[in-house]
Every structure is written in structure tokens, then in C-alpha cells.
Amino acid sequence: MKILAVCGSGLGTSFMVEMNIEQVLKELGVTGVEVSHSDLSSATPQDADVFFLAKDIAEGGAHLGEIVVLDNIIDMEELREKVKQLAEEKNLI
Amino acid sequence: MEGILSLLVDVMSEPAILVASIALVGLLAQRKNLSDTMKGTTKTFVGFLVIAAGAGLLERALSPFGAMFQEAFNMTGVVPNNEAIVALALTEYGSNTALIMFFGMVVNILIARFTRFKYIFLTGHHTLYMACMLAIIMAVAGFKSVGLIAVGAVALGIIMTLSPAIVQPFIRKLTGNDNVALGHFSAVGYAISGLVGKAVKGKKEITSTEKIDFPKGLGFLRDSTVSIALTMTVMYIIVALFAGPTFIEGELSEGTNFLVYSFIEAGNFAAGVFIILSGVRLVLAEIVPAFKGISTKLVPNAKPALDVPIIFTYAPNAVLIGFFSSFMGGVFSLVVMTFAGSTIILPGVVPHFFTGAAAGVLGNATGGVRGSIAGSFVNGIIISFLPIFLLPVLGELGFANTTFSDADFGVSGIFFGTLANYAGPIAIVISLVVILALMAIPFGKKKKVQQ
Numbered sequence: 001m002k003i004l005a006v007c008g009s010g011l012g013t014s015f016m017v018e019m020n021i022e023q024v025l026k027e028l029g030v031t032g033v034e035v036s037h038s039d040l041s042s043a044t045p046q047d048a049d050v051f052f053l054a055k056d057i058a059e060g061g062a063h064l065g066e067i068v069v070l071d072n073i074i075d076m077e078e079l080r081e082k083v084k085q086l087a088e089e090k091n092l093i
Numbered sequence: 094m095e096g097i098l099s100l101l102v103d104v105m106s107e108p109a110i111l112v113a114s115i116a117l118v119g120l121l122a123q124r125k126n127l128s129d130t131m132k133g134t135t136k137t138f139v140g141f142l143v144i145a146a147g148a149g150l151l152e153r154a155l156s157p158f159g160a161m162f163q164e165a166f167n168m169t170g171v172v173p174n175n176e177a178i179v180a181l182a183l184t185e186y187g188s189n190t191a192l193i194m195f196f197g198m199v200v201n202i203l204i205a206r207f208t209r210f211k212y213i214f215l216t217g218h219h220t221l222y223m224a225c226m227l228a229i230i231m232a233v234a235g236f237k238s239v240g241l242i243a244v245g246a247v248a249l250g251i252i253m254t255l256s257p258a259i260v261q262p263f264i265r266k267l268t269g270n271d272n273v274a275l276g277h278f279s280a281v282g283y284a285i286s287g288l289v290g291k292a293v294k295g296k297k298e299i300t301s302t303e304k305i306d307f308p309k310g311l312g313f314l315r316d317s318t319v320s321i322a323l324t325m326t327v328m329y330i331i332v333a334l335f336a337g338p339t340f341i342e343g344e345l346s347e348g349t350n351f352l353v354y355s356f357i358e359a360g361n362f363a364a365g366v367f368i369i370l371s372g373v374r375l376v377l378a379e380i381v382p383a384f385k386g387i388s389t390k391l392v393p394n395a396k397p398a399l400d401v402p403i404i405f406t407y408a409p410n411a412v413l414i415g416f417f418s419s420f421m422g423g424v425f426s427l428v429v430m431t432f433a434g435s436t437i438i439l440p441g442v443v444p445h446f447f448t449g450a451a452a453g454v455l456g457n458a459t460g461g462v463r464g465s466i467a468g469s470f471v472n473g474i475i476i477s478f479l480p481i482f483l484l485p486v487l488g489e490l491g492f493a494n495t496t497f498s499d500a501d502f503g504v505s506g507i508f509f510g511t512l513a514n515y516a517g518p519i520a521i522v523i524s525l526v527v528i529l530a531l532m533a534i535p536f537g538k539k540k541k542v543q544q
Contacts, residue, residue, distance in 0.1 A: 009317045010374060011218040012276075012400025019382055039370065041318035056405055056412070060316060074273050074403050 001090060002034045004048035006061055010039025017052055017073060024076075024083040030092045050086060108187025109145075112376055113138035115195045119383030133379035140375025141187070147372060148180035151365030154358045157345045158329060159494035161355075162437075165335035170437045172328070173444055173480050173498035174321075176369045177362075179225045181493055186228040193245035194224035198384050200250025205392045208532050212261075213388045214253035216276040216400045217381040218373050219499075223278055224249055226487075226502055227509075233488040234513030234521060244518075247525050248509065254532070256280040256501050257398035260455070263287035267407055267458040276398030278501035279448040282472040286452035289471050290464025299461030302411040302453070317370070317443055322363035324442040329359040401451045408454045414462070415453015415469035420445045422473020430477075436484065438477045444498035448472055472500075479503025486510025 003021060007014035014037035021035050038047065040057060045065045053061045058069045068082050087093045104110050116137035120130045155177065162170035183190060198220065205211050214220060227245040236244055257274035260283045264275050275283070333341060333355040346354035388395055405412050423440025430437050449469045456468025476498060483506045484491040497506065512520040 007402060010370060011377075012216045013402045015217070015374075015377070015381060016215065016399055016403075019385065037374070039318070040316040041367070042371075054402065054406060056402075056409055057316075072406055074399065 001032070001050070001092070002036075002048040003050050003052060004043060005035070005037040005052045006040055006043050006057070006064070007037075007054065008040055008057060010037060010042065013054065013073060014038065017054075017070070017079070020076060020079055021052065021083055024080050025087075027080070028084060028087055028093055030087050033092070052082075106188050108183065108191050109138050109141035111188050111191045112141050112380075115191060116379040116383075119379055119387075123383055123386055136375045137379055140372045140378075141183075143372030143375060144180050144183060144369050145372075147176075147365045147368030148184060149365075150361055150368060151177050151180060154361035154365055155494050157341075157354075157358055158332065158362075160345060161329075161332045161336040161341060162494075164340050165332050165337075166437070168431075168434070168437050169492075169494070170332070170439055171480060171484070171494055171496055172325075172439050173441050173476070173496050174366065175222045175444075175498050175502075176366045176373070177495040178490065178493060178497055179222050180365070180369045181495070182225050182229055182490055186225060186232065189228040189232070189241060189245065190221070190225040192242045193228050193249055194221055194380075196242060196246030197224055197227075197249030197253065200246050201253040202388050202391055204250055204254045204529075204532065205388070205395055208254075209535050210254045210258055210532060211392065211394050211396045212254050212257040212274050212276075212398045213385075213392060213395045214257065214276045214398045215381065215385055216278075216398065217377040217384075219276065219278045219400075220249070220253065221373065221377065222497065223252060223502065223505075226497055226506055229487055229490055230506055230509050230513075231521070233486060234509065235518045236521075244521060244525065247529070248505070248521075251525065251528055251532070252278070252501065252505050253398075257396070259284045260287070263455045263458060264404070267404060267455060272396065273403065274396045274398040275401065275404065275451070277401040277447070277451065277499070279401075279444075279451070279472075279476065279499035280501055281504050282448055282475045282500035283451050283455050285475065286464075286468030286472050287455045287459050289468040290456035290458065290460030292460070293463045293467045294460035295463065299464070301408070302414055302457045302462050302465050303408055305410055305462070318363055318367050320442045320446065321366055322360055325359035325362045326356060328439060329355040401447050404451060404454050408457050408465075411453040411457040411465045412450040413453075414465050415451070415456070415472075416446050416449045418466045418469040419449025419452060419473035419476075422449075422470040422475075423477050425470075426474050426477030430481070436481055438480050440473070440477065441498055444476055445473060448476055448499055476500050476503070479507070482507050483510075486514070 005014040005017035018035050018037040025033055040060055051064045051067045054073045055069055055071050113134050117134045120133050205213055227248050231241045231245045257276055260275050260280045265271050333351050338351040341351035423445055452469040452472035453465045457465035480496045483503045509521055
């Protein structure tokens, strides 16, 4: 499976979210998931299976397919919960 | 022996190889496996060359704009854009930039470890851009080789720690905790916006921007390719109309219709930035996680300073208000500059969006709607006027039709550049020592505020 974190410029925020997703996956003991980051323009539905976006750009990324919207991008608890839920849905844990 | 030495010099003066080596060191320090190490090192190497390719495209799109602006208004027009100026500068200052960035991160960790400033600056692209600006300024000031790297790195480490520190009082007020800091080099603008918000809030209870019902639908501006292409098209077409078809078709476009030509060049500018951003992403992909991993191990209680959109979700309405108000500040400044006859700084939509939005959010936190509008308007004026004074200290790159856009680049660039002009390189060394000494003193008073 592949996860893509997306933000407006694809430099800082999405990068931070990517590193945090990786950390959560490691905590959960999930392996075989590729995580990377990108900007809103370059991201296409083919780039990944699931996309993580902050609430404020969720509208602009609706076309990407399966998206997970983060209400607060620095809240690790929220991220942990959402990644865990995703992993359960995809039968990764 | 001499052969080996000249080979070493060749390697060190190729920034792409140098940056790749830094990534390699980081990957080895994290004990990554062979596959990850190979992948990361190669991507960093290629990423640097991608930036150079984008720089070529961007330069070809930007120089006719400069010529047209000159013809139309008989003044120089500058479009501040970090990616553009950095990409142009890296061809000459690439190796020094890479080394200043690497050692600057080390200095940041050391300062965070041993002083009360616990900030670790994790916004990698801004670290890269600041390293690049310092490489230019220290070279123009007269530093060379090892001295240049040392001075640049210490300056970078200090800026990486002080920039989050000056906005932190306002971030604390906004987020209600002290665990996260803002790592974005426009902190001077944000802090002033917070202060302006406080000053204009009045006696009545403050009304937050979030109580307003606001139309959404400007989300496309968050997409940097779209917003850059649109604003550059508008600017290019306006300038083209003033410069006239005779000049453009005769001198620049080789007969192609002047509006079609301008439209395509505006698109090329956005395309250049797009390529550069991809390159920056490749370069930073390994360096930032390594920096993060190493710093959390070495610095207990480190506060990560993160990219600016982290505060946008606290006040989405203030983001839009801040952008508009800051842009208005930019337009107001442009009118003032026109009358003053100085170099014209054109309001770039990207810096006004990101820094204006953050200024709006922080202004709202201290002064509600009024604070948000006034604070970001002042931010717009600040980021318009700082580049005028920054241009002269950048040497030849001051004539590139583009420059660094955010406030901290202006403030620190002008600070070091002016010191060098009036008192020579030695003044820069002394100032760095004094600042470090001041930072090392554990002020009792300041500590109370921090609790």
C-alpha cells in the first residue's frame, strides 16, 4: 500500500505529516507501507492508495479518491487514531 | 598526491555531490540498510541537478519580464520569490550553501542543547534558502573558504533558533501550549502583526474572525502552481501592454505576438518554480528526517519549529482575511514606491499568501478581526519594503529581477550586509559572538515569561 501526504507547496507540512505517519506505522508494527509527500498540483489519484490532507485543502484534493482529512495537522493523537483506523480497514493489523 | 587533492577539490566544489554526501552521512548515522542508503543518496544527488534545470527555465522566463518592465516604466521591477532566487544563486554558491546548511543545523542543535532556546528548526526548505542567502551575503562581505562556512553556519544556527523564539509568545497564546513552535522565516512580520493586533484591539471585547460567515472557494490559491501561474500571467500581461508590441515583438519574442509571448513566459515562470520545488523535495527528503532524528536524541525537551500552515487550521477565516489584507499592503507599498521612484517590489501572491495568512491568524489571536486586518496589512508593507534594502547587499544577484521574499531574510540579510559595509567582516564575527553570549545567559526574567 502507498500513502501520500499532501499540502499546498509539498515542502514542509506534508513532509512533517509523512514523517509522523511513518512514526505511527512503526509504533503499530505495520510494515510494507510506502509513505511519501507531494504538493496539491502534482498529486494524482494514481500516485497512492490513500491521501492525507489538512482540513483547509481537503476541498482541493477531493478528486484524489480515498482521502483522510486531518483537522489539526500537529495533533499526533488524531493522526494516530486515523492511521490506526486505516490500518484496521486495510487489514494491516 | 596532487592528483588526489585536485580530485577532492573538484568533488567539494560540485554542490550536487556535496549534498549527496551529506545525505549519505545522515543515512549512515541512522544505520539505514543498503537499499535505503543507495536510494536516498542518489535522489539527493539528482534533486540538486533538477533544481539547476529549473533555474535555467526560470531565468529565461524572468529576464524578458525585467526588460519589459524597464521599457514600460523606466524602473526596475522585482518579483520576490524564494525558489527563484535560490535556484539562480545555487549555480554559483551551491557548495557553500550545502556546507553552511549542514553546519548550521549542527549549530542549531548545539544552541538548543546548551541554552534556554530549545527550538529545533525543521522547515528544511527555509533552512536551505537561508543558507543560500547567507552564502551570498558572507561572500559579498569578503569572507572566503573555511571562514565563510563558519560564519555562515553560526549565523544560520542563530537565526534558526531566534526566529521561532520571537513568535513563540503569540503561538503560545494561539495554541494554548508551549510544545510546538513556528519554523518559518518571516517571524519578524508575524511578531509585529501580533503586536499590532494587541495595539488595535480596543477596549471592547474582541470579535474573532471565526465568528464571520465567510465564503469559501479560494482554496485554489493554496495550490502554489496555480497561484503563481495566475499572478505571473496578470503581471506579465499588464507590463506587456505598457511595454507595447513594437518593443516586445522586435526585441524579445522574435515576431511572436506580444501577448501570446507574455502568456507563455508567465507559464514558464510557474513551470520553473514547479521543477525547482520537485528538486528541493528530493534534496530534503533524507536530510530533514536525519536532522529530526539526531536532534530529538541529543536535545531533551526540544521544541520542534514547524512549517507555517500548522497554524492555519486555528483560524481559517483569518487565513483569507490575512492574505487579502497583506496583499493590499503590498499594493499600497507598490504605489508608494512608484511615487518615490525607487525599485518596484511587485506583490508576489505566494509570500503574501503564506506570510499574510499567518500574520492574520496571529493578529486575530491578539486583536480579533481588527487585529487580523491591521496586523497582516502591516506584514504586507514589511515584506514589500525589506527587499528594497536587501537587494544592495546581495551583490550581482541584487540585479536578478527576483529576490528573497519573507521578512527574516530581509532583516538578517540587511543586518549582516550593513555591518559588513560599515565596519567590515570583523564586525560580523563580533556581532555573532555577542549574540551567542547573550543567548547563553540564562535570564531569570525571561524564564518567568516562558513558564
